[in-house]
Amino acid sequence: MALAKRIIPCLDVTDGRVVKGVNFVGLRDAGDPVEIARRYQEQGADELTFLDITASSDNRDLILHIIEDVASQVFIPLTVGGGVREVADIRRLLNAGADKVSINSSAVTNPQLVADAAGKFGSQAIVVAIDAKNTGSEEFPKWEVFTHGGRKNTGLDAIEWALKMEAMGAGEILLTSMDRDGTKIGFNLPLTRSVSDIVNIPVIASGGVGNLQHLVDGVLEGHADAVLAASIFHFGEYTVQQAKEAMRAAGIEVRL
Amino acid sequence: MQKIAIVDYGMGNLRSVYQAVKHVADGHEVVLTHDPDVVASADKVVFPGQGAMRDCMKNLNESGLRAVVETAAREKPFLGVCVGMQMLFEHSEEADTTGLGIFKGRSLRFPAALMIDENGQKLKVPHMGWNNVKQVRQHPIWQGIENNARFYYVHSYFVHPADTDLVIGVSDYPFTFCGAVAQGQLVAVQFHPEKSDTAGLQLYRNFVNWDGKSSS
Numbered sequence: 001m002a003l004a005k006r007i008i009p010c011l012d013v014t015d016g017r018v019v020k021g022v023n024f025v026g027l028r029d030a031g032d033p034v035e036i037a038r039r040y041q042e043q044g045a046d047e048l049t050f051l052d053i054t055a056s057s058d059n060r061d062l063i064l065h066i067i068e069d070v071a072s073q074v075f076i077p078l079t080v081g082g083g084v085r086e087v088a089d090i091r092r093l094l095n096a097g098a099d100k101v102s103i104n105s106s107a108v109t110n111p112q113l114v115a116d117a118a119g120k121f122g123s124q125a126i127v128v129a130i131d132a133k134n135t136g137s138e139e140f141p142k143w144e145v146f147t148h149g150g151r152k153n154t155g156l157d158a159i160e161w162a163l164k165m166e167a168m169g170a171g172e173i174l175l176t177s178m179d180r181d182g183t184k185i186g187f188n189l190p191l192t193r194s195v196s197d198i199v200n201i202p203v204i205a206s207g208g209v210g211n212l213q214h215l216v217d218g219v220l221e222g223h224a225d226a227v228l229a230a231s232i233f234h235f236g237e238y239t240v241q242q243a244k245e246a247m248r249a250a251g252i253e254v255r256l
Numbered sequence: 257m258q259k260i261a262i263v264d265y266g267m268g269n270l271r272s273v274y275q276a277v278k279h280v281a282d283g284h285e286v287v288l289t290h291d292p293d294v295v296a297s298a299d300k301v302v303f304p305g306q307g308a309m310r311d312c313m314k315n316l317n318e319s320g321l322r323a324v325v326e327t328a329a330r331e332k333p334f335l336g337v338c339v340g341m342q343m344l345f346e347h348s349e350e351a352d353t354t355g356l357g358i359f360k361g362r363s364l365r366f367p368a369a370l371m372i373d374e375n376g377q378k379l380k381v382p383h384m385g386w387n388n389v390k391q392v393r394q395h396p397i398w399q400g401i402e403n404n405a406r407f408y409y410v411h412s413y414f415v416h417p418a419d420t421d422l423v424i425g426v427s428d429y430p431f432t433f434c435g436a437v438a439q440g441q442l443v444a445v446q447f448h449p450e451k452s453d454t455a456g457l458q459l460y461r462n463f464v465n466w467d468g469k470s471s472s
Contacts, residue, residue, distance in 0.1 A: 001428050002373070004386045004406060041453065046386055072275050077408060077451045094269045099451065121269075122307035124382060124410040171382060171410075200368075202380045225380055255386040255406045 004255045005219045006046035006226035007243050008079075008204060009233045011036060014054045016062035033066045037074045040233070043240035045076065046255060049102070049174075049228060052082030064096040071097025081129055081174070090117050094125060102174055104129040105147040108154050111168055118169025127204075128170040132158035132191055133178040143191050150178040162195045162203075173199060174228065176206040184210025184231070192222030204228050212238060212246035219252050259285045260464065261298035265319040266290065267312050273304045273337065276450035280461040292324045300463070301328040303444075305339025309363070309413070310351040312339050322356075329358050329442055333468040336444030341437070342415055344444055350413050359437065360418035366429065373430055382412045383429045389436065389447065393424040395470065397436075397443050399462045405455040407435070407447035414446060441468035 011018050017031040037048055048070075052063045060083060067080060080093045081102030090101045101121075107114050107128050118126045131150055136142030143158035162173055175195050177188035187205045196203040205224035209215060209232055218227045232238050244254040260277060264270050274288045287294060295301060303325060305312045316322050328334050329344065336344050343355045348363035355362075371379040386406040391398045414433040417423060425436030425445070436445045443463070449456035 001388045001390070001404065003379075003383065003409075003429055006385050071272060073279075075272075075276050075279070075450060075457055076453050095271065097269075097271050097275070099272065124306065124384070172384065197378065200371075200378070200380055201382070202384050223377060226385070 002253045004046070004253045005224070005247065006204075007044075007215065007240055007247075007254070008047045008049050008226055008228040009040045009045050009240060010049040010051055010206070010228050010230045012051050012053050012230070013063055013066060013082075014052070015059045016066060019053075034069045034073055037070045040240060041074050041076055044244055044255065045240045046226070047077040047079060048074070049079040049081065052080065054083070064092060067093060067096040067098050079127055081127070086113065087116055087120060090121060090125075094121060100125050100127050100172070102127040102129045104131065107165060108145065108147055108156065111164065114165060114168040114170055118171070123169050123171035123201075126170050127172045127174050128162075128165040129174040129176065130158055130162060130165070130195075131176045131178050132188075134188070134191070141190060143194070146178055150181070158191070159194055159198060162199050166199045166201050170201060172202045172204065174204045174206060177208060180208030181206075183208050186210065186214040187218045187222050187224070187227075189217060189222045192218060192224050196223040196225065202226060212243050215243055216247055216250040216252065219247065220250065257284055258299035258464075259287065259297065260300045260302065261295045262286065262288045262302045262304065263295055263321060263325060264288050264290045265312070265321050266315045267305060267307055267339075269306075270304055272450045273302060276457060277302060277460050277464070280457050281464055282461075284464060290319060290321065292321050295321060295324040295328060298328070298332070300333040300335075300466075301325070302335045302337065302463070303329070303340040303343075304337040305341075305343055307339065308350065309339050309342055309348045309355070310353045312343060313353055313355065316343070326356060326358070329356070332441060333463065333466050334442045335463050336442075337450075338411060338446060338448060341444035341446050342413060344442075345415055345417065348413060358442070359422060359439070361416050363413040363415050365413050370431060379430060382410055383414075384410045386452075387427045387429065387435075387447075389425045389427055391424065392426055393438070395424045395438050395443070396466050397438065397459055397462045398424070399458075399465075401455050401458050401462075406452075407445075407449065407455055408451040408453075409435075409447045411446060438470065440470065
């Protein structure tokens with residue numbers, strides 16, 4: 001009887017199609033966001049995150065149709081991120097059916113956006129995504145905030161930044177280790193733990209998951225409130241249910 | 257056919273509430289409305305709320321909907337959700353806000369000093385995610401829902417009712433708090449059924465099928 005740690009599959013979307021997560025057996029239409037979202041819901045996903053990686057601004061509105069379709073049939077929380085620049089973008093996504101909107105680079109260029117959005121829509125609807133990279137040493141790490149997919153160092157200290165975003169009204173932090181993203185060697189646990197222990201809002205760990213033990217470690221050692229993963233679920237290596245069973249076996253509260 | 261009105265007093269996105277109720281409405285009419293006449297003529301009323309309670313009360317007062325909502329809460333099958341539950345009480349600690357006062361009691365913030373779990377780890381506020389809801393009293397709204405089923409919560413304040421007989425569901429975070437209340441034709445829940453997968457849809461289905469009486 002306690003709050004469950006959450007497992008959140010992340011779906012990349014471009015030009016109205018899901019570009020990862022298309023390897024489910026028996027999908028009628030690989031890439032159909034609604035069908036993929038339903039599969040994850042059936043497996044027991046606690047929430048879903050859609051990351052819009054559409055390059056062309058012409059096709060930006062396509063994500064709105066996706067969210068509308070998914071929200072009419074999938075009744076778990078939906079977070080959408082990618083390309084969010086102003087309050088109007090957030091309003092459009094929420095009106096389409098998103099429950100939370102994730103702000104990344106725009107929070108760096110315009111921190112007031114976080115405060116404005118939280119004031120308008122409530123903190124519960126505002127997630128700040130932080131991409132952090134170790135610019136120090138292994139023994140004495142210094143985590144700095146990067147934007148533009150890890151190419152641009154903002155010079156901001158990730159822990160200070162997380163505290164500032166909490167103070168500005170963020171309801172949750174999506175913390176990605178850019179050192180680990182795509183490596184499949186596990187979350188950056190010291191980073192996750194440092195941020196999660198210092199802020200009072202929930203922290204979602206992201207970046208580096210390669211097996212189910214990594215998810216367990218993220219919670220038990222990283223103190224994450226939720227764990228996000230993409231490829232281990234998308235390519236059918238593990239189901240969300242298997243992930244939850246592994247977490248439960250490790251003594252973690254999950255919704256099963 | 258009955259008409260179920262979801263009250264839209266301008267506090268953000270109620271689309272998910274509408275979609276979920278419609279999903280289980282079984283041919284009944286579901287309307288998302290800011291028209292007092294529509295609320296007055298509805299057979300049942302869903303009263304959601306999200307964001308800051310002070311803004312919710314301000315918007316409700318300015319929307320011209322307050323009177324019909326108060327009447328509905330006393331006369332019709334009525335379901336308050338999240339801040340919509342908190343607003344039914346007298347007061348909230350959140351920005352010292354006065355509520356509708358249909359029930360005695362107030363909303364309190366999860367106290368920072370108590371937010372530690374049994375392993376000594378910090379518990380975050382908002383209380384966000386899936387928690388077990390223990391059904392401490394039988395009620396038609398629980399029909400077909402397993403005791404201790406998990407529902408999705410997002411909130412920093414919880415209701416502390418003066419009359420504990422109202423409480424039909426509780427959760428632990430880390431202490432036991434009130435997750436659902438009921439009296440007569442009125443039910444209110446702190447969690448979000450519209451985001452709670454099959455258990456949440458079943459709760460809305462039960463509301464759609466409910467005759468407004470406390471026992472089935």
